[in-house]
Amino acid sequence: MHNNPNSDFQSNSQTGFSAQANQYRLPTLMLCFVFIFSALAYGQAGAEKPVKEPLKRILFVVDASQSMWGQWEGKPKMEVAKLLLSRVIDSLERVPGTELALRLYGHQFTYPPGRCDDSKLEVPFGKKNHARIKAVLRNTNPRGTTPIAYSLEQAANDFEGMTDSRNMIILITDGLEECGGDPCAVSRALQKRGVALKPFVIGLGTGMNNQLDCIGTYFDAEDSDNFATALKTALNQVSKDLTTLTVELTDSKGLPSVTDVAMSIYEQEKKVLAYNFMHTMNEKGNPDTLFVDYQPVYNLELHTIPSLHLDNIRLEKTTHNTIKIPVSQGKIKLSTTNPMPFGKELYGLVRRCGEETILHVIQGGQTADYLTGCYDVEVLSMPRLLYEKIEVEENQLKQIQIPEPGVLVLQRRSPVKGDLFVEYNGRLVWIYSLDSESVTAESLVLLPGNYRLVFRAANAKRAAYTREAAFTIISGKTKKVKL
Structure with a gap:
């Protein structure tokens, strides 16, 4: 295991990969998961003090x-x-x-x-x-x-x-x-x-x-x-009839402390977007007042990760309306040694624990807000890293530290056919197929670990000509392999 004291989460093997073979390939991208909360259970437009016509x-x-x-x-x-x-x-x-x-x-x-x-x-x-x-x-x-x-x-x-x-x-x-x-x-x-x-x-x-x-x-x-x-x-x-509305995004203590979240309000019957608002605190530190047409029944989508839905919202014309939605959030940060450790921007796929649905794509160096709960993060490095069962807690930062990679340089005089594997628990796990047309040097940025090349000359007619090359990649170092 990579024992980095600055990391809250490390990968679950020496090379940083999940033992589950199906985690080495990118799963099919699916639609964003949403939590559906009924208006009855988690929020209701409540009648309060008389509202002044805006x-x-x-x-x-x-x-x-x-x-x-x-x-x-x-x-x-x-x-x-x-x-x-x-x-x-x-x-x-x-x-x-x-x-x-x-x-x-x-x-x-x-x-x-x-x-x-x-x-x-x-x-x-x-x-x-x-x-x-x-x-x-x-x-x-x-x-x-x-x-x-x-x-x-x-x-x-x-x-x-x-x-x-x-x-x-x-x-x-x-x-x-x-x-x-x-x-x-x-x-x-x-x-x-x-x-x-x-x-x-x-x-x-x-x-x-x-x-x-x-x-x-x-x-x-x-x-x-x-x-x-x-x-x-x-x-x-x-001159359409309007009423006032406040959306309170509450933390685990029931206080309306959460803000800076985009909200979309839809007319339920027409199934059309009526309003977009960025949740804002006013000068007094309270959720800002919105002016909306009181007549339609609304559905509200809160663009958290995952998103929250609040349906069947009915507003009163002559009173101020308040909707309360529980929104407990924490943060995940994908930490890297530099902005482009693999020669390009690095990304991670965020899912609920044990689920296939991709909720979010987090970028290397980015900190993002997530609803409290359990998440898996699959980092699109080579090989891929799977960080499992990350518990996001309210107002807490969970930091994922990506190990510094090394560089593999493949030197060849003629075309070869072959595959690159990472050694994991006595098994070879495929991660890359060599460019069989190239006769020039090829560079790959890899996570630290033990690797093996299995290859032969492209024009060889017998499997007996297969060769192997085992080597180790060290963080920050370059390894040259002659084919």
Whole structure:
């Protein structure tokens, strides 16, 4: 056994391999194992104190690029957009608990050439700024290019520090991205970071849905009537009934101390993804409050290793909802003498004890969180190492120390056919077949241990010409074998 005092787990033989022959070959990759917890047994949305309706913040991102001079029912598109948007802003002035902001793009620099940073928050969020937004719209003339991705990226700053509200973006445009950005990727990042919910996109014209619907919920406004309908529909979605939800990830003492875990919430009936959140502690050190539609029945997936599922979640509209999920975790670290001990990155396959399902692939030098319990780790070295029955305990680090390898150099003048074996308990265990076409030197990075080559000349016609070469690999040393 490798007696390394810095290692919590060592392999179970002198050469570091399991005695079970079927562990020397890579098992078939299987689907990730999950624990299924019923909502009744491990968590239930509980009714607590009355919930205050969250503030709604709506950012209008409006295209003011040169193409908005295009005619629409005998008028420039910009004029139609100004008129209909101003009417909507008038109506929102009478809606309590709603704040608006206006970002324009393509309005400051003339095209050509235009500028791809031509985007500005003209009216920030605030109370009773409706008249100011309408005045800015009224005095805006289309001029420049269409930096949609940059504008959405900057929109994150428009919501800076506004975590207590339901944040929405309504993008109004008549064209596609013209600055080489990826508005779809930017939109996904905004949603993943929790800056804003899925944006609404209103396209002024036809044929843009294939390029713009990846940004958010897309409305194709072929004329002014459709534009008005799209605005109304988007605002109705913004005004959907919401409730508040806190997800408490509890340790073995029942305290909500676990965080920094991704969560996916699915609508059970539709079987569609509704929300993604990264579990976060707020300024007070408590689990952050989420704003979600109260109506659907939800299934929640917690992306731990293994993942946890919580199904049949029903929320109350008029009360704050709390879900508690037991999540006791510890850590495993795959320690190596250097980042690439085998001339390439080293990986380990993590499974539950005695099971074939691969839960995770851990990289050499990496520390990863796992639910408490028993795990096997198969390291993809040469030969492979199997560390069995690793008990992960809460808040404890289990370190797996990989022995420093040595190097085997095979020298030959002509092609040979042969196999490389490791000697284990009086048996030869196959680990590698030689390159029968090569006449040059071949180098292999191997774990320390006793090995044997069985080979013959490639053109030999008798088994009697078989030869053997036994040798030992020592950590950090090079062994040359002439064939």
